[in-house]
Amino acid sequence: MPRRTATLLASTLMLIALLCAGVLIPVPYAEMSPGPTVNTLGDHDNEPVLQISGHPTYPEHGQPTGHLNMTTVRVTGPDYTMNLFEAFAGWLDHDATVVPHKTLYPEGQTAEQxxxxxxxEFSQSQESAKAAALGQLHIPVGSQTVVASVVKDKPADGLLHAGDVIKAVDGKQIKAAGDVAKLVTRHKPGEKTVFTVIPAKVAAATEKKGKKPAGGQKQIAITTAKADDGRAVVGIQAGVDHIFPFPIDIKLADVGGPSAGLMFALGIVDKLTPGNMTGGKFVAGTGTIDDKGNVGPIGGISMKTVGARDNGAQFFLTPKANCAAAAKDTPKGLTLVKVGTIGDAVKALKKISSGDTAGLPSCSPAGRS
Incomplete structure (x- = not known):
């Protein structure tokens, strides 16, 4: 065989081997890309995203609503195995990001987990969004102590359930979540403690009507166990649940994580406020939110700005902690607006609505003012 032919054949075989390796060799990476956006003021899957009853809502039927779009990021699943070619393609794609798999999914975490x-996180963000929105409007929100979680195979397992409202322990009224542990640990391991609770299903049915759970109380005796430090425990985590003065439902499936909190909160404020907060403008955004209305950072900011731009957004409400990263590669035609609280966002929307956008707080790359 001529040397030139042999060399060509060897090169071809090596190329085929490299191609096979690229397809077959798994790499420990995951990919993030822009996901869909959803207008919190509009409909999704043929029903309103925000459903409020027992309180006047706006705008009235037939009036324009504008856009307050929450944004999402598509990610490869925890069980997805990326090959070398896919990783290279992701690195070359301007509108995608390839990150270490453990960045999105901690080692050992299953798909179900x-x-x-x-x-x-998504459920908690909805509750915080409601509380923050009503706080912005100075509408009082109540609270109650509930069973946040029950530890499997501990004394309370099967007796108490997540969502049960804890009214008293050993006949003593519970005023804060911390009271539960204090009262239980007064016992010695092996002694009985008595919980007075309203079952979760009863409480949920009452709250859905915008009322505070009161009836349907049960007394449940639980024998305490010994913790590693010697304290008496029953195996629950107590938490705080909000009591809203009227029903607010957020109807959005197939979305997870806490990053839609800000946009849900703004949507609720808009719905409960006469007029139109956006002035008909297309505003998108992101950010976690706590009960007090503080806006926190999120992941995948560059993917969300691209997704917002691609769907027609003109302005993007950006958590101040994400501003520097977002400003490094701002999509053309999109104005980044820096916000630290729901109050900041409401003020920005007033400027956007009026067309007075010169004074909007903007995002700048790190190192620039």
Missing amino acids: ADQENAE
Whole structure:
């Protein structure tokens, strides 16, 4: 065989081997890309995203609503195995980001655990969004102590359930979540403690009507166990649940994580406020939110700004902690607006609505003012 032919054949075989390796060799990476956006003032899957009853809502039927769009990021699943070619393609794609797999999914976390964590964060963000929105409007929100979680195979397992409202322990009224542990640990391990609770289903049915749970109380005796430090425990985590003065439902499936909190809160404020907060403008944004209305940072900011731009957004409400990263590569035609609280966001929306956008707080890359 001529040397030239042999060399060509060897090169071809090596190329085929490299191609096979690129397809077959798994790499420990995951990919993030822009996801869909959803207008919190509009409909999704043929029903309103925000459903409020027992209180006047705006705008009235037939009036324009504008856009307050929450943004999302698509990510490869925890069980998805990326190959070398896919990783290179992701690195070359301007509108995608390839990150270490453990950045999105901690080692040892199953797909079910990841889904559960995302669902819990999403649910909590909705509750905080409601509280923050009503706080912005100076509408009082109550609270109550509930069973946040029950530890499997501990004394309370099967007797108490997540969502049960804890009214008293050993006949002593519970005024704060911390009271529960204080009262339980007064016992010695092996002694009985008595919980007075309103079952979760009863409480949920009452709250859905915008009322504070009162009836349906049960007394449940639980024999305490010994913790590692010698204290008496029953195996629950107590938490705080909000009591809203009227029903507010957020109808949005197939979304997880806490980053839609700010936009849910603003949507609720807009719905409960006469007029139109956006002035018909297309505003998108992101950010976690706590009960007090503080806006926190999120992941995948560059993917969310691209997704917002691609869907028509003109302005993007950006958590101040994400501003520097977002400003490094701002999509053309999109104005980044820096916000630290829900109050900041409401003020910015007033400027956007009026067309007076010169004074909007903007995002700048790190090292620039």
